[in-house]
Amino acid sequence: MPRLSLPVRESGWRRSVCPYCGVGCGLSVRARDGVVAEVRADRDHPVNAGQLCAKGALLAPAIAAEDRLLYPLVRSRETGGTKRVSWDDAVQRVATGILDAVAEYGPDSVMLYGSGQLMTEDYYLFGKLAKGFIGTNNQDTNSRLCMASAVAAYQLAFGEDAPPTTYADIEQANTFLIVGANMEACHPILFNRIKARKRAGGDRVKVIVVDPRRTKTAEIADIHLAVAPGADVPLLNGLLYEAMLGGWLDGKFIAEHTEGWEQFRSVLPRFQAELVEAATGTPAQQVVDAARMYASNGPALTFWAMGVNQSTSGVDKSLAIINLALATGNIGKPGSGPFSLTGQANAMGGREAGGLATSLPGHRSVADPCHRVEVEAAWGLPPGSISPRRGLTAIEMVEALERGDVRVVWIACTNPLVSLPNSDRVRAALERADLVVVQDAYHPTETTQVADIVLPAAQWSEREGTLTNSERRVCLLERVGDPPGEALPDWQIVCAVAAALGHGEAFDYPSSEEIFDEYRALTRGRDLDITGVTYDLLRRTPGVQWPYPKGAEAGTERLYTDARFPTPSGRAVFNVPQVLAPADEVTAEYPMVLLTGRVKDQWHTRTRTGKVPKLNRADPTPFVEVHPDDARALRVRGGQLVRVTSRRGAAELPVRVTDAIRPGTVFAPFHWGALWGGGSVANSVTSEAFDARSRQPELKFAAVRLEAI
Numbered sequence: 001m002p003r004l005s006l007p008v009r010e011s012g013w014r015r016s017v018c019p020y021c022g023v024g025c026g027l028s029v030r031a032r033d034g035v036v037a038e039v040r041a042d043r044d045h046p047v048n049a050g051q052l053c054a055k056g057a058l059l060a061p062a063i064a065a066e067d068r069l070l071y072p073l074v075r076s077r078e079t080g081g082t083k084r085v086s087w088d089d090a091v092q093r094v095a096t097g098i099l100d101a102v103a104e105y106g107p108d109s110v111m112l113y114g115s116g117q118l119m120t121e122d123y124y125l126f127g128k129l130a131k132g133f134i135g136t137n138n139q140d141t142n143s144r145l146c147m148a149s150a151v152a153a154y155q156l157a158f159g160e161d162a163p164p165t166t167y168a169d170i171e172q173a174n175t176f177l178i179v180g181a182n183m184e185a186c187h188p189i190l191f192n193r194i195k196a197r198k199r200a201g202g203d204r205v206k207v208i209v210v211d212p213r214r215t216k217t218a219e220i221a222d223i224h225l226a227v228a229p230g231a232d233v234p235l236l237n238g239l240l241y242e243a244m245l246g247g248w249l250d251g252k253f254i255a256e257h258t259e260g261w262e263q264f265r266s267v268l269p270r271f272q273a274e275l276v277e278a279a280t281g282t283p284a285q286q287v288v289d290a291a292r293m294y295a296s297n298g299p300a301l302t303f304w305a306m307g308v309n310q311s312t313s314g315v316d317k318s319l320a321i322i323n324l325a326l327a328t329g330n331i332g333k334p335g336s337g338p339f340s341l342t343g344q345a346n347a348m349g350g351r352e353a354g355g356l357a358t359s360l361p362g363h364r365s366v367a368d369p370c371h372r373v374e375v376e377a378a379w380g381l382p383p384g385s386i387s388p389r390r391g392l393t394a395i396e397m398v399e400a401l402e403r404g405d406v407r408v409v410w411i412a413c414t415n416p417l418v419s420l421p422n423s424d425r426v427r428a429a430l431e432r433a434d435l436v437v438v439q440d441a442y443h444p445t446e447t448t449q450v451a452d453i454v455l456p457a458a459q460w461s462e463r464e465g466t467l468t469n470s471e472r473r474v475c476l477l478e479r480v481g482d483p484p485g486e487a488l489p490d491w492q493i494v495c496a497v498a499a500a501l502g503h504g505e506a507f508d509y510p511s512s513e514e515i516f517d518e519y520r521a522l523t524r525g526r527d528l529d530i531t532g533v534t535y536d537l538l539r540r541t542p543g544v545q546w547p548y549p550k551g552a553e554a555g556t557e558r559l560y561t562d563a564r565f566p567t568p569s570g571r572a573v574f575n576v577p578q579v580l581a582p583a584d585e586v587t588a589e590y591p592m593v594l595l596t597g598r599v600k601d602q603w604h605t606r607t608r609t610g611k612v613p614k615l616n617r618a619d620p621t622p623f624v625e626v627h628p629d630d631a632r633a634l635r636v637r638g639g640q641l642v643r644v645t646s647r648r649g650a651a652e653l654p655v656r657v658t659d660a661i662r663p664g665t666v667f668a669p670f671h672w673g674a675l676w677g678g679g680s681v682a683n684s685v686t687s688e689a690f691d692a693r694s695r696q697p698e699l700k701f702a703a704v705r706l707e708a709i
C-alpha cells in the first residue's frame with residue numbers, strides 16, 4: 001500500500017483554502033504535533049482579505065474530532081458488527097467485488113458516487129478509473145443535487161459551462177439580484193462584500209432578493225420578492241417584460257451578440273405584472289419596481305443558488321436569469337453578469353475534471369466521439385474504450401439499485417443517507433447492493449453505518465491538492481499535518497484499488513502534483529485551459545482564474561468581454577424557459593409546501609460542524625419554521641413537536657414560529673441525520689422528482705401535512 005511521505009510534526013504557516021463553501025476563503029494554517037492547531041484568514045487573499053466565517057475559523061476542532069475514522073473496516077451483514085482489517089485486505093475486497101460484478105453483470109453494474117468536496121486530483125482519478133478502466137460512465141456526484149441545473153443552463157446559453165463573472169464584480173455592481181440564495185448564511189464572506197459595497201455606494205446601490213422566506217439576506221434588500229415556491233420563471237420573465245416595456249433593454253447587445261430573441265420575446269406578453277402577481281404571489285407593483293431597479297441601475301450582478309437549481313424547472317429558472325442578463329447587456333462588463341454560486345469548495349473543479357455521469361475531463365462530453373478519442377489517447381487506451389452512453393446520475397443510481405442493475409457502489413466524500421431525497425428509499429436501495437464501499441473521514445456516519453467496507457480518508461490539511469472556487473479560481477491547498485491512524489488521501493485509495501484491479505501502471509503517481517499535471521495537459525485548447533498552471537505557480541499565488549494557458553501571465557478575471565460566446569454562431573442564446581408546476585401536487589391531504597435548506601453555522605450532514613460546541617449554539621436542534629397563521633390553525637406553539645408528512649415519509653420536528661415565511665409554506669434545514677437521534681431526517685420527506693435536463697432533484701418543494709404531536 002502507498003504510504004504518505006514524511007510526517008509533518010511542527011509546520012510553519014502554510015497556505016490553504018477553506019474546505020467548506022464555494023467562496024473559497026484563503027487561509028493560513030499551522031500544525032502542532034502533526035495536527036492542525038491554528039487557522040487564520042489569509043490577509044492578502046483576494047477572496048476574503050482577512051475575513052472568515054465561524055465555520056472556517058473553527059476548522060481545527062472539527063478536524064480533530066474524536067470520531068475520526070482511523071483504519072479500514074469491514075462489516076458483517078449477519079451480525080452488523082465491524083472489524084478492523086489491513087489496507088491490503090480492504091483494497092483486495094473492493095477490487096474483488098468490482099471484478100465479480102463486472103464479470104457477471106458487466107461494467108455498468110458498478111457505480112462511483114463522489115462529491116464536490118473531493119479535490120480535483122481525486123475527482124480526475126475516480127473518473128479515469130470508472131470511465132477509462134472499469135469501462136462505465138456510472139460516475140456521478142452530489143453536485144448533481146447542487147449545480148447540475150446551472151451547468152445545463154450555461155451550456156445552453158453560452159455553449160460552455162463557464163461562469164462569466166468574478167468576485168471583483170461585487171465592488172463594481174450597482175444592482176444585486178439575488179435569487180434563491182441565502183448568502184448571509186451560505187456564502188457569508190461574499191455577503192459581507194455586498195454589504196460593504198452597499199455602504200460604500202450609498203443610495204446608488206440596490207439589492208433585490210427573490211426568496212419565499214425573509215432571510216437575513218432578504219433583510220438588506222430594497223425589494224424582497226417573496227415568490228411562491230417554484231414560481232421563479234414567471235416572476236423573472238415578468239421582470240424582463242416590464243424592463244422591455246420601460247425601454248431599458250440593450251437592443252444593440254441583443255441584435256449583435258445574441259440569437260433567439262424574437263422567439264423569446266413573443267412569449268413575454270404572457271408575463272404582464274398582474275398575471276405574474278396571480279402566478280407568483282408577488283405584488284404587481286413590486287414586479288414593476290424591481291424590473292426598473294434591475295434594468296435601469298446597472299451594472300447588475302445576479303447571484304443564484306439552490307432556490308433556483310433544486311427544482312424540476314431548475315434549468316428553466318437558470319435560463320430565465322441568464323435571459324435577463326443578456327437582454328439588458330449585463331454580461332462581460334465589470335459589475336455585471338449571471339453568477340451561479342457553487343456550494344461546495346470544489347463543485348467547480350468536479351465540473352472541470354469530468355466528475356459527472358455525462359462528462360469527461362476538460363469540459364468534454366462522453367457523448368462526443370472526438371472527446372472520447374482525445375481522452376482515450378491521453379489515458380493510453382485503445383479507441384472505443386470509453387462508453388458512449390451517459391452514465392447513471394444520483395437519483396437514477398437509486399432506481400438502478402432497486403432494479404438490481406447496479407450491484408457495487410463506491411461512495412466517497414458524501415453522506416447520501418442524509419443528503420439524498422427520500423432517504424428511506426435510498427437506505428433500502430443500498431441494502432440491495434452486493435457491495436457498498438464508503439470512503440469517509442469519520443465513522444460512524446449514517447452512510448458508513450450501512451457500508452460493507454469503510455475506507456479511512458485523509459482530509460483537508462492532511463494532504464495536498466487543488467480546488468476551484470465559484471469565480472473559477474484554481475487554488476492549491478498545502479499539506480499541513482498528518483492524517484490520523486492509517487487514513488490516506490482519496491487519490492491514493494483510488495490508485496490502490498486501480499492497482500488491485502490490474503491497472504497499476506496507469507495509476508502510478510508519486511504525488512498529487514503528477515495527477516494535476518496529467519489533468520491540466522487534457523485542458524489544452526479547451527475553454528478552461530489551465531496548461532499554464534503548475535503547483536509551483538500556485539504555491540506562489542493565492543490561486544489563478546481560468547483560463548490560464550501556457551505562457552499566460554495572469555488569470556482571466558471575466559469571460560466574454562468581447563461578447564463572443566463559444567456557441568456555433570458565436571452568439572449567446574436566448575432559450576425560452578418553460579413554466580412548469582413543481583412535481584409534488586399540493587392537495588387537501590398534503591396542503592402545505594416544505595422547503596429545505598441550510599443554517600449558517602452547520603455544514604451539510606454535520607460530520608464536522610456538528611462536533612464543534614460553538615457552532616452548535618445558534619441552532620442546537622433541527623426545527624421547522626411555521627408562519628403564525630399556520631401555527632394557530634394547527635394549534636401549535638414554538639418548541640412543540642409536529643409531524644411533517646409527505647407522500648414519501650415523515651419527520652418529527654420542533655416548531656419555530658416566524659412571520660419570515662409565507663403562510664402555507666414551511667422550512668426545515670436538512671443538516672440533522674438519523675445519528676443525531678431525533679428520528680427527524682428532513683430528507684425522509686423530500687421528493688426525488690428531477691429536472692428532465694439536469695436530472696437535479698426538487699429538494700426545495702415537497703407537498704406536506706403538519707400535525708401536532
Ligand SMILES: Nc1nc2c(c(=O)[nH]1)N[C@H]1C(S)=C(S)[C@@H](COP(=O)(O)OP(=O)(O)OC[C@H]3O[C@@H](n4cnc5c(=O)[nH]c(N)nc54)[C@H](O)[C@@H]3O)O[C@H]1N2
Pocket residue numbers: 021022146179180181182183185186187210211212213215227228229230231232305306307308342343344595596597598599600601602603604667700
Ligand atoms: N452554512 C452553510 N453554508 C453553506 C452550506 C452549508 O451546508 N452550510 N452548503 C454549501 C452548499 S453545498 C450549497 S449548494 C450552498 C447553498 O446555498 P443556498 O442555495 O443559498 O442555501 P439553501 O438554504 O439551500 O437555499 C437558499 C434559499 O432558497 C430558498 N428557496 C426555496 N425554494 C425556493 C424557490 O422556489 N424560489 C426561490 N427563489 N427561492 C427558494 C430558501 O428559502 C433558501 O433561503 O451553500 C453552501 N454554503
Ligand SMILES: Nc1nc2c(c(=O)[nH]1)N[C@H]1C(S)=C(S)[C@@H](COP(=O)(O)OP(=O)(O)OC[C@H]3O[C@@H](n4cnc5c(=O)[nH]c(N)nc54)[C@H](O)[C@@H]3O)O[C@H]1N2
Pocket residue numbers: 115116117142143145146147306310343344412413414415416418419420421439440441442445457458459460490596597598603604605606607608670682683686699700
Ligand atoms: N433536503 C435537502 N437535501 C439536500 C440539499 C438541500 O438543500 N435540501 N442540498 C444538497 C446539496 S446542494 C449538497 S452539496 C448535498 C451535500 O450532502 P453531502 O455531500 O452528503 O454532505 P456532507 O456532510 O458535506 O458530506 C461529506 C462527507 O464527506 C466526509 N469527508 C469530509 N472530508 C473528506 C475527505 O477529504 N475525503 C472523504 N472521502 N470524505 C470526506 C464528511 O465526513 C461527510 O461524511 O446535500 C444535498 N441534499
Ligand code: SF4
Pocket residue numbers: 018019020021022023024025048052053054055056057186187188189190
Ligand atoms: S465563507 Fe465559506 S469559504 Fe469562507 S470561511 Fe466561511 S465556509 Fe469557509
Ligand SMILES: [Mo]
Pocket residue numbers: 145146147343344
Ligand atoms: Mo451543494
